[in-house]
Amino acid sequence: MDKILVGLKRVVDYNVRIRVKPDGSGVVTDGVKMSINPFDEIALEEALRIKERGDASEVIAVSIGPPDCQQQLRTGLAMGADRAILVEADQETDPLAAAGIFLEIIGREQPDIVLLGKQAIDDDCSQTGQMLAALWGRPQATFASKIEFSNGTASVTREVDAGLEVIDVDLPAVITTDLRLNEPRYVKLPDIMKAKKKPLEVIGAGDLGVDMSPQFSAVRHEPPAERQKGVMVEDVDGLIAALKDKDLLG
């Protein structure tokens, strides 16, 4: 195999406690820690392992978004990606637009595999990989927890509601990662220095000719409904009594 394309989305770090802006226009992102989407870190780790065992020659990290995404791409380069592409867009891209952009990059790079996260933890859409596979007319293997290759085919174990499903997909294909696929490596200081010299190409989203107009409009944001304050019980008797009180013990 030749190339692997990996998507790295810049998102609010998963440890941040999300707050909705008082005017309902969105969530607070000013001064908030931003990171690589955790599923994308897993995608990159998998790509690197595939390359390290000799099944691929080059790993290219791609991010779509504002100039600040370069931070996440540099982290990806420090992890071991060979080069990076930033598709600069001022507006937020929805999954259909992101898929359209990935398709253009595929046209330029001709990868054998595109590894994306199963979902971005900001919009929680879980759509981009599937949409890209549809537009590309190629297979999708979503929610992957294991990937093996032989003769131009990937055998992918998928985490589905019923358990684990195995499918075979012909390459090229889109694979989206689930949490248990691997544990991403830590970045070491010397690698951060080295990453500064690796190529990072910037392309304007407008230059790709993809229709980026949003599919939906967000009317307002609000915090989720709060649950009522509960009670603490002292012991098992108290627990039983509280459950009986709510008519929850048959």
Place this chain on the structure above:
Amino acid sequence: MSKVLIIAEHDGTHLNQSTAKCLNCAQSIDDAGADVVTLGNQCAAVAEQAAALTGVSKVLTIERAENEHAVAAVMAPQIAALADDYDYVLAPSTTFGKDLAPRVAALLGVGQLSDVMSVEGPREFKRPIYAGNAVVTVQVPEGKKIVATVRAASFRPVAPSGGQAEIASVQISVELPGHTRFVELLSGSSGDRPDLQTAKVVISGGRGVGSEENFEILYRLADKMNAAVGASRAAVDAGFVPNEMQVGQTGKIISPDLYIAFGISGAIQHLTGIKDAGTIVAVNKDGEAPIFEIADIGLVGDLFDVIPELEKHL
């Protein structure tokens, strides 16, 4: 009148309850009724189960050898062709629907709404973002088909109608790809225990349970309470239980009447999966564990003392 198409989820013999939940959602879009499509290979029983549900106008069956297993790349072109006649295409927000709906939407050239939690108007919906820490109301512009997944925990299943809707077999002549092949389903199988996504009572264990063997006491309690068993990601990652038991943002989103968490700290990604439960009970030996912030009933204690004592009372 708007026409709604629901993609049924099934295993060849049983219709998944998520379909009845999609029907409930469809009723809040248009109470005139919705059509349900079943794709399969000799799955007449499933079509009949669907036809018996309230709010079903018609069941369309697409029987084809290629539809034996739910492979999104194979199903999507068939549904996209069928969608010509519809304004809405709904699928459940399960791994089945999440895999399929975006592929259908892209073939139709439209965006897709994930995890619809309520219908605010014919083209206005609420959905959770940031692991449920914010809810956004979105509007779909006029003139576009709406493809959406329905968040099962937000809708009750519709009841049987007492009647039987028409079942019609449809032929769709689209070319199907051979590039994606189902190999096998490896299931951890929870035996005769109730299904995690439909059970009225769910008992969950986390890292605090300690081992695969220790989970036995949870299974025993669950069997006494006719409950399903779930787990945190940490318990799954540690190999105590199989992946299909994971509850949370990236596992299953559930809405039982009663949820009891043993040895689970209450990370936001876990809480996302249980916020719709009727009553949440938390047993944790750390009184500061964040799960107590959302528990309706909290008990600070060691699960290995609490569970045997609980069992004695049942």
